[in-house]
Amino acid sequence: MSNIANTGRCVPEQDLGKDEQYRLLFEANPTPMWVHDQETLEFLAVNDAALRLYGYSRQEFLALKLEQLRPPPALSALLEPVGTTGQEQAEPSTFLRHCKKDGALMDLELVISSVTFQGRGAWLALAHDVTERRFAEEVLRLAREQLEVRVQARTADLAALNEALVESQDRFRQMAENIRDVFWLANPSMTSIIYVSPAFQEIWGRPCDELYSNPRCWHEAIHAEDRPRQRQIFRKPIPSEGYQCAYRVVRPDGSTRWVLDRGFPVRDHAGRFYRLAGIARDVTESKELEKEVLAISEQEQRRIGQDLHDHLCQQIVGIEFLSKALQQQLGTQPQAGQAGEIAAAARVAIEQGRLLARGLIPIDVEAGGLMRGLQSLAAQMTGLFRIHCSFQCPTAVAIHDVTIGTSLYRIAQEAVNNGIKHGKASQIEIRLSSTGEGAELAVKDNGVGFSGQKGNSRGLGLRSMRYRADLIGASFGIQSEPERGTLVLCRVALPQTHDKSPSPTITSQPPREAVLLSSPPDPRR
Incomplete structure (x- = not known):
């Protein structure tokens, strides 16, 4: 036994069955072991570790023969590595499949050595349960075969893991560069900058080497009005879901391109944020198309609002006058009251039509139009829904860009409508204020609020507000908690202008007695 080595060879100097020292080592060994006769394959001895592994009692195990531990079809495969009469040694180790007492199969790695036991030639077997290891190896083998099938069109020979890594890198580079x-x-x-694809040169108009040597040129190429929004992203931790930001890029030749930039944090095996990956897409054409579509939509709404005010409302005014004249002509006759009711209904329709017209023509094309439009919006909501809707503008905010002004008005309009319809709010405050680099619009209500998950939903109202904010390059956010109201916040950088003429500060509070029109229309329609 002392000569048992990694080679599996054994020169039988001691009788394992008679030497007490070797017997104790055999019994106490935590590795499953047994001794079986070289000729009859009967078990001569077994230790406790083997009994626990197979699930037999000692008496049951010793009553078995070696072939009874194997599935019957594999008996011939078993005898080959074990050998036959006259062999002095077997293979150092071999993999076999054995059956437990309960019928469960297990894979074993057997290390077999020739020994003398009670004067008889025998084999000493050490069994290592490698079932889980063989299963993992089989899964790995199948995965490796599947991987080889997927990449066989690109490579003729995948002999090592290093070649697979090179192939993966080549495929990534081909994708990124095309x-x-x-x-x-x-x-x-x-x-x-660790890597940037060649499309950077096409969109930014600068060579990739310039970005590698000076990473700040990425930020420096962003339009001055859009830099604050892009800078805010890196002033706080990047969220796990990443970020999305649209901004303009000014090329060296002075041309401008709209870019939609999406960034995602990359974490290492320990969960640490150590890389930032992203995709920047040129969306100039879609931005221009969206702007044209929005401008056409606004023009059409203005036309409809003007027609509603100038034609339909005027016709209803005529009906009101005729009804009043008829009421006077009828005098005390019963039909006079009905004519008066027609005149009153016409007056209500006139007021509703004018409110609808104001909603379709929100602001005047001038610097103070947004302030007056928001003030009118607060008054309309108070009159329509009998709520406390106020407008605050501590300092004058002059917005000369009609697209920006109209978009901010529509965002406020949608936020107020959502607060009334979904939030069941009784108090809403619209606030327009000036920032160091632009304007900030805030709409706060005391409604039921909602959870953050609902705030990220793709409802039409939220999508509309986000779309309009993105169109003018504004940052947009919603803060809300159940039963604690909602705050809609939109910040936009304003183009520089030489017009320094002051505009009046506007602060409005709803009237104490607001007139509620009968059957008020839904402003969201």
């Missing part, structure tokens, strides 16, 4: 979007990889603070 897509029109810019794929980039950087450190979390964007102070070091």
